[in-house]
Amino acid sequence: MASSMPLKKQKKNKNDKYSLSDLKTLGHQLLSSRAHVNNLPLLLSFITPSTRPKYALESLLSLQSFFIPLLPQLPSSTVSSSFTSDSQADPEFIYRTWVRSKFDDFVQSLLDIVICSQSDDALREVVLDTLMEFVKVGNGGKFHSAIYYRLLHNIVHSSLEVDDILLELLASKYFKYIDIRYFTYISLEKLSRSIGANDISDDRRERLDTTGVNQPQSSLDLSVHKLSHLLSRIPPLEGSDDKAEYDMWNPAGIFTEKENDKGHTGKQRKGESTNIKVLSPANIAKKMKLKFTKAWISFLRLTLPVDVYKEVLVNLHQVVIPYLSNPLMLCDFLTRSYDIGGVVSVMALSSLFVLMTQHSLEYPNFYEKLYALLEPSIFMAKHRAKFFQLLDSCLKSPLLPAYLAAAFCKKLSRLSLAVPPSGALVIIALIHNLLRRHPSINCLVHQEDGNETTKDMIGAESGAADDSTEASSPSREMSSVKPSIDPFDDKQTDPLKANAMRSSLWEVDTLRHHYCPPVSRFVLSLENDLTVRAKTTEVSVKDFSSGSYATIFGDEIRRRVKQVPLAFYTATPTMLFPESDFLGWTFKMKDKDSTTVLDKTSKENGHISAKRSREEETS
Helix, strand or coil: CCCCCCCCCCCCCHHHHCCHHHHHHHHHHHHHCHHHCCHHHHHHCCCCCCCCHHHHHHHHHHHHHHHHHHHHHCCCHHHHHHCCCCCCCCHHHHHHHHHHHHHHHHHHHHHHHHCCCCCCHHHHHHHHHHHHHHHHHCECCECCHHHHHHHHHHHHCCCCCCCCHHHHHHHHHHCCCHHHHHHHHHHHHHHHHHHHHHCCCCHHHHHHHCCCCCCCCCHHHHHHHHHHHHHHHCCCCCCCCCCCCCCCCCCCCCCEEECCCCCCCCCCEECCCCCEEECCHHHHHHHHHHHHHHHHHHHHCCCCCHHHHHHHHHHHHHHCHHHCCCHHHHHHHHHHHHHHCHHHHHHHHHHHHHHHHHCCCCCCCHHHHHHHCCCHHHHHCCCHHHHHHHHHHHCCCCCCCHHHHHHHHHHHHHHCCCCCHHHHHHHHHHHHHHHHHCHHHHHHCCCCCCCHHHHHHHHHHHHHHCCCCCCHHHHHHHHHCCCCCCCCCCCCCCHHHCCHHHCCCHHHHHHHHCCCHHHHHHHHHHHCCCCCHHHCCCCCHHHCCCCCHHHHHHHHHHCCCCCCCCCCCCCCCCCCCCHHHCCCEEEEECCCCCCEEEEEHHHHHHHHHHHHHHHHHHC
16 A cells, blocks of 8 residues: 655655645545555654644544544454554454554544643644544544543643643633543542552652742642642532433543443433433432542642641532532541641631531540630631631530630730730620620630639639649639739630630720720620620621721721810910910020020029018118
């Protein structure tokens, strides 16, 4: 089999050897007759990243048109690789095996182009569409998961950046199909496992304590960034009711079964073919949840870079937990993150709170860790708004012990002395809600030495800490403390040992004289009797959690003031300071230099008394 097209004079560059019209002629000959099948390797030689885009595109279109009708007839790649030439073999089988090997070479060449950032973007988009067409029908008319896995594998392990146009095209054009999402989860799970097996360095997790890591430090980190980007771009499952409709890239794919199959009890609806039924939306959702869970759990087992780690923690409770088959599988990951401390613990709090309130997760030291997060730096953190709202929700239960509620109340009160005005507003709102929810800690508002009610609470507090301690010992200890000394230990990390019940909220009283008017006005709300729940309402912490100097200033300039203090004088003032402000001093003006001279009134009085004494002697 030889090509009938005459070859031109040999040149060094194949792009110069053949023109676009020559490539088009080669393609027409290949599609017209098997006699020109030797044009196939020639056209394949133009599918390289270094080929000019027009030449590569012309060859690609011809080869795509050639391979698409033959794919259902070609043997698998494993059969092709194990085949040995035999004179007794079927010539047709030999031909199809050879075509299969050329198809595999074609796919590899397409993968080389699509992951090359130097290639033309328009050409890369066409190559991606061609690969996805092969994925659609390359497995005997069914979804070719092997080609799709090779595509994702090459993308993840290439040097492409996370913001490359290829990842955006893949997500925007193909992640809307339910079967592509399904195989994406399967492929990403395999890739996560392979990356985790290669990640043998144990000291990389120490980087969680560092700050300012925004760029990947190695090719492994870049692969993890791209895994995270792909997982985050897959849209969640819309619904699982029987009326839900899912778009499929290949209608005869994984979510179908033959009509005469038995043993399936779920509701089904007919597909396009008479002998194929599409699985019910409930069964599709069940399959998707299992693959979604496996992909995310495998990914979270990797050693994540700091920026990816924080990004995952921020969105975990919204984009992952609601769609997991068993959300409690995240408890180990979240508890480890919560134990790290600092901003990482703040980010993990949202997801941990969801597991505790909605999925019955038990975390014995939750409130101790939450208490340790109350530091001045938290009032300037990026995610402080969500943290304060969760803090208010965590302290809402009426079953909290009095010592625990008092410890949080006193700790917040102490922090009000060291935080910006916006933080003081949040603290006042939190203390207001705590005093209203827990009447047993209202003794902190006005604590007196010898208060029997407080002593009884202190005895109960100490009894919870140590059953062998007598109830009278806290009273003796309290009586030994001087009234001017605050027994509260703000350095103590255990709320039980902080001695909050023996203290008072004296810090809140100082806020009445705060330099910022909104703080001094808002603190007056604590003067109401908060134990009367019928006459009071809780304060919405959300209204103050995002505050800053800018928001306070904006509220002040928009505030309508009914009474404005005016500097009004009935007569034009002749001096800056009146004599009534400086008793014993007088202000005089010199005629020449107009400078003020301060003379002691006592000197003038001395001169007057001396003059009088001389007059008396003369008389």
